[in-house]
Amino acid sequence: MLTKLAMTGFKNRWRDYLVLFSGLIMSSAIFYMFEALATNQSFLKANTGISLVSIIFQFGSVLLTIITLVYIGYANSFLLSMRKRDYGLFMLVGARKGKIGQLIWLETLLVGVVATLAGILFGTLLTMGISQLLINSLGLTLHHLAAWYFPAALKTLILYVGLFLLAGLFNLITLTKTPALKLLHSNDQPNRPQLKPVWQAIQIIGGTLLIAVGYWSMANLDKLQMLGIGIALVTIVMGTYFLFNAIFVGLIVWLKHFAVAHRGLNNFTLSQLSFRIHNYTKILSIVALLFALALGAITTGMGFHRQVPMMANASNAYDLALVNPTKTERDQIRALNPKTQTDYHFKVAKKAVYYQASEFNAHPFTTLNMRGKNQLAFKAVDNSAKQLQKSQYSYQLGQLQTDGNQLKAAVFLTPSAYHKLAQPEKTLTVFATKDVIANLPALKRLVKTAAKHDANYKVATNLGGRYAAYLQINSMYSGLQFMGFFLGVAFLAMLASCLMFKILSGAAADQHRYQMLDKLGTTHRQLTGAIRKEIAVLFILPGIVGVVHVLFGLQMFKFLMVTSPYTGIWLPFLIFAGLYLIYYLITVKIYQRIVLQ
Amino acid sequence: MPNTPIMTVANLHKTYGKAGSKQYEALKGIDFTVNEGEFVGIMGASGSGKTTLLNMLATLDQPTSGEVTIHQQPITHLKGNQLADFRAKEIGFIFQDFNLLETMTAYENIALPLTLQNVAMKQIKPAVENVASQLGIAEFLTNYPNELSGGQKQRVAAARALINQPAMLFGDEPTGALDSSSARELLDLFSKINREQAVSILLVTHDPFSASYCQRILFIKDGRIGQELKRGDLPRKDFYQQILDTLGTFEQ
Numbered sequence: 001m002l003t004k005l006a007m008t009g010f011k012n013r014w015r016d017y018l019v020l021f022s023g024l025i026m027s028s029a030i031f032y033m034f035e036a037l038a039t040n041q042s043f044l045k046a047n048t049g050i051s052l053v054s055i056i057f058q059f060g061s062v063l064l065t066i067i068t069l070v071y072i073g074y075a076n077s078f079l080l081s082m083r084k085r086d087y088g089l090f091m092l093v094g095a096r097k098g099k100i101g102q103l104i105w106l107e108t109l110l111v112g113v114v115a116t117l118a119g120i121l122f123g124t125l126l127t128m129g130i131s132q133l134l135i136n137s138l139g140l141t142l143h144h145l146a147a148w149y150f151p152a153a154l155k156t157l158i159l160y161v162g163l164f165l166l167a168g169l170f171n172l173i174t175l176t177k178t179p180a181l182k183l184l185h186s187n188d189q190p191n192r193p194q195l196k197p198v199w200q201a202i203q204i205i206g207g208t209l210l211i212a213v214g215y216w217s218m219a220n221l222d223k224l225q226m227l228g229i230g231i232a233l234v235t236i237v238m239g240t241y242f243l244f245n246a247i248f249v250g251l252i253v254w255l256k257h258f259a260v261a262h263r264g265l266n267n268f269t270l271s272q273l274s275f276r277i278h279n280y281t282k283i284l285s286i287v288a289l290l291f292a293l294a295l296g297a298i299t300t301g302m303g304f305h306r307q308v309p310m311m312a313n314a315s316n317a318y319d320l321a322l323v324n325p326t327k328t329e330r331d332q333i334r335a336l337n338p339k340t341q342t343d344y345h346f347k348v349a350k351k352a353v354y355y356q357a358s359e360f361n362a363h364p365f366t367t368l369n370m371r372g373k374n375q376l377a378f379k380a381v382d383n384s385a386k387q388l389q390k391s392q393y394s395y396q397l398g399q400l401q402t403d404g405n406q407l408k409a410a411v412f413l414t415p416s417a418y419h420k421l422a423q424p425e426k427t428l429t430v431f432a433t434k435d436v437i438a439n440l441p442a443l444k445r446l447v448k449t450a451a452k453h454d455a456n457y458k459v460a461t462n463l464g465g466r467y468a469a470y471l472q473i474n475s476m477y478s479g480l481q482f483m484g485f486f487l488g489v490a491f492l493a494m495l496a497s498c499l500m501f502k503i504l505s506g507a508a509a510d511q512h513r514y515q516m517l518d519k520l521g522t523t524h525r526q527l528t529g530a531i532r533k534e535i536a537v538l539f540i541l542p543g544i545v546g547v548v549h550v551l552f553g554l555q556m557f558k559f560l561m562v563t564s565p566y567t568g569i570w571l572p573f574l575i576f577a578g579l580y581l582i583y584y585l586i587t588v589k590i591y592q593r594i595v596l597q
Numbered sequence: 598m599p600n601t602p603i604m605t606v607a608n609l610h611k612t613y614g615k616a617g618s619k620q621y622e623a624l625k626g627i628d629f630t631v632n633e634g635e636f637v638g639i640m641g642a643s644g645s646g647k648t649t650l651l652n653m654l655a656t657l658d659q660p661t662s663g664e665v666t667i668h669q670q671p672i673t674h675l676k677g678n679q680l681a682d683f684r685a686k687e688i689g690f691i692f693q694d695f696n697l698l699e700t701m702t703a704y705e706n707i708a709l710p711l712t713l714q715n716v717a718m719k720q721i722k723p724a725v726e727n728v729a730s731q732l733g734i735a736e737f738l739t740n741y742p743n744e745l746s747g748g749q750k751q752r753v754a755a756a757r758a759l760i761n762q763p764a765m766l767f768g769d770e771p772t773g774a775l776d777s778s779s780a781r782e783l784l785d786l787f788s789k790i791n792r793e794q795a796v797s798i799l800l801v802t803h804d805p806f807s808a809s810y811c812q813r814i815l816f817i818k819d820g821r822i823g824q825e826l827k828r829g830d831l832p833r834k835d836f837y838q839q840i841l842d843t844l845g846t847f848e849q
Contacts (some may be wrong), residue, residue, distance in 0.1 A: 259717075259718050262708070262712050262721065264712060264713060264715060267705055267709075268698065268700075268701065268705075271700040271701040271705065272700050275699075275700035516696045517698075518681075519657060519696070520690070520710055520757075521684030521685025521688075521713065522681055522685070523677070524677060524678070
């Protein structure tokens, strides 16, 4: 009978349960997505080649577990608040505590298992969709990527079910130890924003110190190695929480002193914020961290993405070279409208490739000479035969040769000495277009044509020049790019569902406040404006903290990236801000729809 | 005493349910006027339509037909910002369950109607303090609603309703959640405000004691005004007895 009653309660509040389920499904789906990459060792090995990445993933996994813990605690208190009244009623009509405990336990676990299973399924689909999208739009090559990865699914299931078992136990104790009457009226709890200056000062100083230590260890990752990531993880999580906790109350009290706080509904909005302060500090710290992770991941992914063509361009002055090109191939080269194009004749002996010095003097060969230690700073130098013979960069000519000729020494002969050689003469046509990236498809076709009569052109990455370098480097960095973007999207979605969950779970309680304001003669514009402002504060605060975290966190990647991780960060920041804004607008719309019916 | 009407209600009907489906007529043609400075009570049993009527008068709901005019302004077709402005400037509400915003202090709750109209902080403070001292809640201004007793909460609600100097004050069972001494204090306060500041008050109640503070009582039964009772110069105690007698016969 009681089970039937419990089911009726479930049916009556399906809307609230929908919020609960969608939040939990999203959370477990993202946890699965992350684990599908993090626990897939063969994927990590094949695609990164950097051992640190696998460690970063492990720490990321720990962080996500912490976030999940808080998130489930949150979801559980939402569930509990929904059911308190019902269970209080059951007790009033004389249900036994043991029976009620059983029901609570069962319900919590049922919600958890169903949501987690759905989440894993959804996560698999999401992994599939997002990875296809990224691979296609970024032109990546990935190996061993599996959307369905059993160990990840198992890990997700174990973590979530374990947490829900704990949550069920917690609910059991809370509900059976609380008197029935208190359960019925648990919603009207006093909550006065309290200022405790000493404790706040301690939190501010402690939080700042913790964050400083975290930033420092990220910047000194070369010395600390994986310990540094661990330190940063713990200190930044705690520091962020302390700072939010200490500053938020003070900030609202301080804002109330301004005249503008007493115009329209501003004071109402501030009071709303301070009313739920303790819930908000937790969620805001989490959102700030997720914001930093998502933005950091996307920025790094973009950094790697941007780095690939730069590295390719720094590898050689020429896009490609063809040996004895046919007429069709020459036509294809002409169609590319090359910036420079030169034919060098050569003869191949056992240990050397012989060129005619006069040709090089008439048409100097350009090498890219490194400037300083930076791999990407170079000077283009035109070399005569004599200069090239002495230059340490003459290997760039060798690279453009095919087959076994790449490692042979280049020797520049006088015409008479060259003509005496008995070997057959071949032509090496080198050319450079204005932009190798823009011409990738045409270059691909050209190599394919060449491969028809010369087996050396069958494997494009074995060739020399920018085109082949691009292909090599891109496949090398594909994994890192993919992880950056993939995790960025995953964390953004997690952040979205966290905030969404928080805001929607508070909306029901806000409904009567907004109705009251309406009765008092508040215009619709004032009401929507108040909602916009309240939610904007909740978005902006963690956003600011998240951006600061990212700016310092990028220090970690100066050891992994050739370029500075800070170059061109405005682009990912702008894209992220756009996504964040869209998400803000959606949240405002949904909230308004719930509250202002 | 000038007998200018502050509110006129003409042939008010309210039908619930869509045409074609099962309909229920809650109000079946109500006519009456309230004069400026009058203290009028509306009585009726549960389901008689008195709350429905109040909701129409206070612009919270729209009638199916008929017209309500407050301060020479027809109100039944007000919409959007006009409606909000009208509520903010012309009428004040007091509800049975207080309807205070528990996230704000008493001061902030009382000041809300003024801040909504962007009145300067300098003018708000004396206005709030003035109305608070009149209602005897000056010392509770920094408290949050959940730190106040029911009677105190209702006086905060009354202060919030009065701060705009509304043309009409509506009360929906304002003493319903109060103990008898708090109820008596609140009703005394209403009489005082009505007497000294000539605020017109319309009180909906099913409690004869609350009703005995009114000058005139309209009895509603099954969506119509069944009877009207005037206090005249009668002492409150006698009027109370008269109400009890009327109720005894009216509800039969």
